[in-house]
Amino acid sequence: MTQLLRKVWGSVLARGAATDTPPGSPRRRAAPPPFVEFGSLGALDAVPIDVLAQILRLLGPADAARSSAVCRTWRLLASDNGLWAFFLSLGPDPWDLVVFAETHLAGPALHHELYCDSSPQLSFKQIYSRRAVVPGSIIVDGGSGYCKYGWSKYAAPSGRCSTFLEFGNIESPMYARLRHFFCTVCIRMQVKPSTQPIIVVLPLSHPDDTESARASRKQYKETLYSVLFDMNVPAVCAVDQAVLALYAAKRTSGIVVNIGFNTTSIVPIFQGRVMHEIGVETVGQGALKLTGFLRELMQIRNIYFETLYTVRTIKEKLCYVAADYEEELHKDTQASCEVDGEGWFTLSEERFKTAEILFQPQIGGGRGMGLHKAVSLCMDHCYGSEMFGDDSWYKTIVLAGGSSCLPGLSERLKNELCKLLPAHISEGIKVLPPPFGTDSAWFGAKMISNVGTFTEAWCVNKKQFRQKIRRNGPSFVNVW
Secondary structure: OHHHHHHHHHHHHHHHHOOOOOOOOOOOOOOOOOOOOOOOOHHHOOOOHHHHHHHHHHHOHHHHHHHOOOOHHHHHHHOOHHHHHHHHHOOOOOHHHHHHHHHHOOOOHHHOOOOOOOOOOOOHHHHHHHHHHOOOOEEEEOOOOOEEEEEOOOOOOOEEEOOHHHOOOOOOOHHHHHHHHHHHHHHHHOOOHHHOOEEEEEOOOOOOOOHHHHHHHHHHHHHHHHHHHHOOOOOEEEEEHHHHHHHHOOOOOEEEEEEOOOOEEEEEEEOOEEOOOOOOEEEOOOHHHHHHHHHHHHHHOOOOOOOHHHHHHHHHHHOOOOOOHHHHOOOOOOEEEEEOOOEEEEEOOHHHHHHHOOOOHHHHOOOOOOHHHHHHHHHHHHHHHOOOOOOOHHHEEEEEOHHHHOOOHHHHHHHHHHHHOOHHHHOOOEEEOOOOHHHHHHHHHHHHHOOOOHHHHOOEOHHHHHHHHHHHOOOOOOOO
16 A cells, blocks of 8 residues: 555656746746546556545545646546545544534624525535634633633633633723733633634623613623724634534524523524524523532531532532422432542432422522423514514524533423423424533534634624724723
């Protein structure tokens, strides 16, 4: 095989040398060699085409691209879509995510004109060449409990820290706190802000569709852009957390159930846009409430622990969502886990009672509707809006947030929804668990950062931002 590859590449170089400029002559573009229907491969003419295709796979993308300049035969082989699909599949990103991103997320995202499934066949050679030159970006997922940051070319976030709300004095202006936050992230990543684009995952805030809420969301984004451009960031991309979690599940439309640190949000999204006009539902039970309720249950049983972090660790290791709460009460559910530095802990009913407050808040002393009722209300609003011709876009429900990783949650939520909703709405419901666990939004940002049209379709530079401010006027006062 080694000798065969050498012979192949020797043929490529020999044919390429025929068009080289002679030494001492003026540098000019050489005329392309005359192509015939199938150029001769010399000693390789007897080699089957499928074997030659395998040789190109072994040579790699760079040599495969160069071989297309040899003759018509090599050009046809090197342009094969299957060859470049193979090269893309060897990359760091999963193949299915690459195809989804390049099919649905490569359009002008700022106007939400996303591609649809009926798009023409993708040119994987063109996609490979564009993705190869996309610059690496800094991804900052603000989150609701803690921030995750890292390089877009990495397989996972490289670090975690507090959210920007915990930076600086609580009475400090938003601008000062955001600047302190992003400077800290850049210092920890050992990178200059002026060298790379930054993707900011926007936590859901002011979800209402009132004039005040819209102004608050606009003010936050404009302050964010101002901070980053004053730090000389070359380009900024800011996308809602729920939207990115939906992208990570390979969807552009659906309902995202984001179990945040303090609250749970039910967010309807159509073609990448949060539908505030339909309504974002909010439930008071979040990750902190679940952890606090487990702490109470452990204290009732006189189970000693040192910190709330210990309780959270036990929750992540032992707790789950019961398919039927009443039946689960009559089962033996005892299980144990070890927490570093504190030994072993054993729980029984506490394992499923903790998450039950998502569906029955009164168990933990809470008020308001359960998660399933809030989701069904959101779906009913989507059905009643009749804003779009497609009446099934809201039947895909994607879970997001750390506590949404609890085993059994997706199955229980689907069953409860089928009981609550009429058949014409509940038929075809899909409840998808978080595709990347607690980091789903970060991976959604990673998907768009590696799209071949990322900088053109998703980013805003300083000039574009200043022009928009001059045209529309700032929506914030005393930011500086």
